[in-house]
Amino acid sequence: MPAGRYHHGDLRTALLDAAEELIRAKGADGWSLREASARVGVSPSAAYHHFDSRDALMAALYDRLLVRLAERLAAAVARVPDGPARLVAYGRGYLRWALEEPALAALPAGGKRTTVVSRHPHDVLVAELDRLVAGGHLPARARPGAEFVVWPAVHGLARLVTDGHMRFDNDAEVDLHTERLTLAVLNGLIHEPPGTWAAARSPHTERLER
Amino acid sequence: MPAGRYHHGDLRTALLDAAEELIRAKGADGWSLREASARVGVSPSAAYHHFDSRDALMAALYDRLLVRLAERLAAAVARVPDGPARLVAYGRGYLRWALEEPALAALPAGGKRTTVVSRHPHDVLVAELDRLVAGGHLPARARPGAEFVVWPAVHGLARLVTDGHMRFDNDAEVDLHTERLTLAVLNGLIHEPPGTWAAARSPHTERLER
DNA sequence: ACAGAAATCTGAACACTGTTAAGATGGGGC
DNA sequence: GCCCCATCTTAACAGTGTTCAGATTTCTGT
Structure with a gap:
């Protein structure tokens, strides 16, 4: 080292660290494999012993971010007592993250998933919805597919926020709107009609198949 | 010519036409200014008499697409009688477009808007929500900010669909889920609590300021 | 401890990119 | 008919992702 x-x-x-820092500083297109190297x-060619291509590096970085976001959301939700407020906390955590790291949050999907992500934000949401049903805050008949x-x-x-299509005056407004x-x-x-x-x-989803 | x-x-x-066709064929990053030229x-340098940069061309293309989508949505909605079904038609039109042209639908935001877009999908949605209130299908107290x-x-x-995070078996499933x-x-x-x-x-939004 | 194999990194090269500058070309207004 | 200006070209620059042959280090088995 x-x-x-x-x-x-x-x-x-x-x-991965270098690419992440460059993206954070100069946007998703503002970094190059050569600069990171x-x-x-x-x-410049050393990277090719660890990644198939530049895109593969981005995909790997994307996976790492997903895991990090999932952990953050799980922690944010865990601080809140049972009920709808937990779902609000999930959404708020999601948006706070997007606001703090817009360049990373707007990263392209990365196409083919190389390795199965250990923990996905989607998993946290699924668990939270199950919890709402268990606590009687969401009717079981509305549960199937509710995460989608x-x-x-x-x-x-x-x-919409990270892409600049919607802008808020301050973080409190974001929280309020996320809650709504x-x-x-x-x-x-x-209130979904039964059946x-x-x-x-x-x-x-990547999480569901196999 | x-x-x-x-x-x-x-x-x-x-x-713009060439870039659009290339993006449609090879993705948002698969085209180059040189190839389009x-x-x-x-x-290659002729383009710089019409656009400040490659990104400016993409932004202009993005604006053109927005207008086209807005017209398409307005037409789709116009075929449906008053009521919630019109909002469903809006959503369905939005998703059909995204499925038909995933590469274009996933175009980057483009940053600074150069010229004010004449007609924006957002405008169509706003008009539709106003119509729901006028027809008694949405309480007036829930109207402010409902478009957001x-x-x-x-x-x-x-x-989520264009980025490959959510996949459907066929178009009927997409429609069904969009409706839900x-x-x-x-x-x-x-059912929002009053006040x-x-x-x-x-x-x-770009549409609201000035 | 020593050989050979495997992993890792370098250096040079290729084709390609966006962008700029200086000059050629041709149409529109007086 | 003339000049001006928008338009386009040619040439060049710096930088990109990627590949390939070879140098260097670590790992493995004996």
Whole structure:
């Protein structure tokens, strides 16, 4: 790891760190493999022993971010007592993260998932919805596929904000609006006419298939 | 416009067309200014007499797409009688478009808006929500800022699909799920406790300021 | 301890990119 | 008919992702 060494030690994560920092500073397109390599003190071609391509590096970085976000959301939710407030905390955590790191939150999907992510924000949401049902805050008949109603809403708000399509005056306004959105969706699920979507099949996700 | 001419005629829109087709074929990052210029039969630097940069071209293309989507949504909605079904038609139109042209739907925000877009999908949604209130399908007290609840939901579902995070088996499943999402949000707004969000200030949009 | 194999990194090269500057070309207004 | 200006070209620059042959280090088995 010191300057003199020929083998870096853990070049893979060092490159991920460098890329992450560059993206944070200059946006998702503002970094280059060469610049990241130079920052780590390594030749441009060294990266190809750890990643198939530049895009593969981004995909790996994306996976790392997902895990980090999932842990953050799980922690944020855990601080709140049972009830709809927990779902609000989920949404708020999601948006806070998007606001703090807009460049990272707007990272491209990365296409093919290389390794299965250990913990996904989606998992946290699923667990939270199950908890709402168990606590009697959400009717069991509305539960199937409910994550595919809440997830788009929260994710959509986050993307609209990071992409600059929606702007808030301050963080308090963001929280307030996130709460409104989350509770509206939850309320909508609660008041869903019985049996309406029983026949609907849920979409697929990286987390669901195999 | 024929091969022999020195002046192209309408190089600006020709470049936009070429870029659009390349993006449609090879993704948002799969096109280059040079390739688009070559396809139009013009030197690489000619584009700089019509656009400040590659990003500026993308921003202009993005604006053009927004207008096209807005017209499409307005037409889709116009075919449906008054009531919640119109909002469902809006969402369905949004998602159909995203499914048909995923590469274009996932275009980056483009940053600074250069010219004010003549007609924005957001405008169509606003008009639709006003119509719901006028027809008695949405309480007036839930109206303020309601577009910032519906928009994220629909937009979020579209992006999750175009980014490959959510996959459906066929178009019918997409429609069904879009309907569930849209109606859930609308129902949530209808059952909103009175006066809850009266103090909340709405976020800003390109359409709202000035 | 020593050989050989495997992993890791370098250096040079290729094709390609966005962007700029200086000059050629041709159409529109007086 | 003339000049001006928008338009386009040619040439070049710096920087990019990627590949390949070879140098260097660590690992493995005996």
